[in-house]
Amino acid sequence: GAAEYDLVIDGAGFPGSLGAAIGAAKLGGAVLLIALAHTAVSVEPASIVEKNLSVCGNNGFETADLDRALAMIASGPELFARVVSHRIPLAGLPDFLGSPERAAALKVLVDCGGR
Numbered sequence: 468g469a470a471e472y473d474l475v476i477d478g479a480g481f482p483g484s485l486g487a488a489i490g491a492a493k494l495g496g497a498v499l500l501i502a503l504a505h506t507a508v509s510v511e512p513a514s515i516v517e518k519n520l521s522v523c524g525n526n527g528f529e530t531a532d533l534d535r536a537l538a539m540i541a542s543g544p545e546l547f548a549r550v551v552s553h554r555i556p557l558a559g560l561p562d563f564l565g566s567p568e569r570a571a572a573l574k575v576l577v578d579c580g581g582r
Contacts, residue, residue: 469490469491470491471491471494472496473492475489475491475499476488476499476501477498478501478502482506483508484502485500492520494518495520496521497522497523498522499523500524501525501527503526551574552571553576555575555576555578556578556580557580
């Protein structure tokens with residue numbers, strides 16, 4: 468079967484990402500929502516209850532904090548580039564998440580090919 472995880476973080480906020488996160492969580496696990504999606508999603512409550520999942524959301528910052536952080540990064544990107552330990556294409560994300568290399572990852576930059 469597919470791998471299941473103690474904690475799954477939905478940072479995507481796309482249709483289907485919450486359902487995928489719930490599906491990837493193991494029995495007794497947790498799903499953390501940090502995506503700022505503003506569209507309704509449909510979730511079958513039984514998928515949460517039957518796996519005894521904890522589901523919670525966290526914004527974690529105010530908009531002003533984000534503005535300050537982006538300005539700081541823009542003023543000295545070379546200072547923050549060192550934090551990124553891995554750069555991978557979006558298509559390589561599933562393989563990366565299942566690899567031993569994942570354990571050494573500090574921050575992973577996923578290239579979604581948007582440019």
